[in-house]
Amino acid sequence: MAGSTHRRAVITGGAGFVGSTLARRMHADGWHVVVVDNLCTGSAYNIADLVQQERFEFVQANVSEGLDISGSVDAVLHFASPASPPEYLALPIETMKVGSIGTFNALELARANGATFLMASTSEIYGDPEVHPQIESYWGNVNTIGPRSVYDEAKRFSEAATMAWHRTHGVDTRIIRIFNTYGPGMQVADGRVVPNFICQALRGEALTIYGDGSQTRSFCFVEDLVSGILAVLEHGDAQPYNLGNPVEFTIGQFAELVTELVGGQAVVYQPLPEDDPKRRQPNIDRAKRELGWQPEVDVAAGLVPTIAYFRERLGL
Numbered sequence: 001m002a003g004s005t006h007r008r009a010v011i012t013g014g015a016g017f018v019g020s021t022l023a024r025r026m027h028a029d030g031w032h033v034v035v036v037d038n039l040c041t042g043s044a045y046n047i048a049d050l051v052q053q054e055r056f057e058f059v060q061a062n063v064s065e066g067l068d069i070s071g072s073v074d075a076v077l078h079f080a081s082p083a084s085p086p087e088y089l090a091l092p093i094e095t096m097k098v099g100s101i102g103t104f105n106a107l108e109l110a111r112a113n114g115a116t117f118l119m120a121s122t123s124e125i126y127g128d129p130e131v132h133p134q135i136e137s138y139w140g141n142v143n144t145i146g147p148r149s150v151y152d153e154a155k156r157f158s159e160a161a162t163m164a165w166h167r168t169h170g171v172d173t174r175i176i177r178i179f180n181t182y183g184p185g186m187q188v189a190d191g192r193v194v195p196n197f198i199c200q201a202l203r204g205e206a207l208t209i210y211g212d213g214s215q216t217r218s219f220c221f222v223e224d225l226v227s228g229i230l231a232v233l234e235h236g237d238a239q240p241y242n243l244g245n246p247v248e249f250t251i252g253q254f255a256e257l258v259t260e261l262v263g264g265q266a267v268v269y270q271p272l273p274e275d276d277p278k279r280r281q282p283n284i285d286r287a288k289r290e291l292g293w294q295p296e297v298d299v300a301a302g303l304v305p306t307i308a309y310f311r312e313r314l315g316l
């Protein structure tokens with residue numbers, strides 16, 4: 001990169017849903033983007049438009065086994081991790097490795113380059129919250145030995161590692177706690193509620209609701225999230241930021257919205273999975289106050305391109 005005026009970012013997990021949307025936006029903003037991904041839950045499809053471009057590199061590698069990137073790096077954005085419950089439950093040890101060894105490797109890359117480091121944490125670090133909406137100062141309520149703990153604790157550990165590198169080595173770090181996000185780029189078989197409902201509705205199947213549908217979620221459109229990530233990267237500090245859309249829906253209401261947009265379908269009820277949080281809603285006051293960021297896209301508007309994307313992926 002000698003002589004280049006473009007800032008260079010390494011995005012781990014950049015072939016995933018959020019990472020690829022972030023890679024595309026940073027590339028459009030003039031960054032040189034290096035995506036490192038082993039494609040365990042992501043897809044080359046997500047970055048097919050980027051691989052032919054200048055200022056873009058794709059390295060297929062497992063970041064838990066090392067992160068050897070030559071040339072200068074200005075920002076390391078650590079998004080590699082299985083993220084949907086069915087996927088991290090199927091990859092429990094890989095999830096813990098990428099949240100521990102993978103995070104160490106990404107932090108070391110940032111330290112060696114004097115780069116800013118941003119870690120993609122999650123609302124799951126709040127567990128089944130006793131405080132509602134969740135604010136960054138809440139420490140959470142996680143079952144350390146439940147099946148979901150492989151993900152929740154890996155992310156909590158990643159946050160601890162990020163703060164340790166910040167305090168010990170003076171690395172310029174950021175932590176974002178992402179709440180449920182949806183949009184084009186999600187995998188059809190992802191297992192989270194948005195792709196489940198949309199793909200079931202598009203196939204003319206009944207929508208599966210786990211529990212009685214009264215549990216709440218908030219849904220942030222991915223382009224809004226990416227704007228928040230970049231605001232934190234450029235203007236944030238080392239303390240965590242919640243990023244998400246505070247507008248709360250019950251799962252039952254969300255099923256109704258999807259059926260309105262795609263066409264009327266029935267719903268079937270299944271038992272609630274173990275440790276499934278009953279309520280989840282971000283308090284985003286800090287990002288709003290300090291960065292002037294808040295989501296702009298309402299759920300119905302964000303569902304339109306998302307449904308179009310899934311229609312194409314399903315070949316309908």
Ligand SMILES: NC(=O)c1ccc[n+]([C@@H]2O[C@H](COP(=O)([O-])OP(=O)(O)OC[C@H]3O[C@@H](n4cnc5c(N)ncnc54)[C@H](O)[C@@H]3O)[C@@H](O)[C@H]2O)c1
Pocket residue numbers: 012013014015016017018019036037038039040041042043061062063064078079080081082083084098102120121122123177178179180181182187
């Ligand atoms: N989407 C959300 O709603 C949400 C919510 C909270 C947190 N997050 C976090 O954001 C990040 C991205 O989530 P996503 O929804 O895009 O998931 P995703 O599964 O689409 O993307 C994750 C990417 O990481 C890659 N990856 C996993 N382990 C790897 C490893 N060891 N080495 C290299 N690459 C590896 C996968 O192949 C995939 O491309 C994750 O860290 C996730 O925990 C996402």
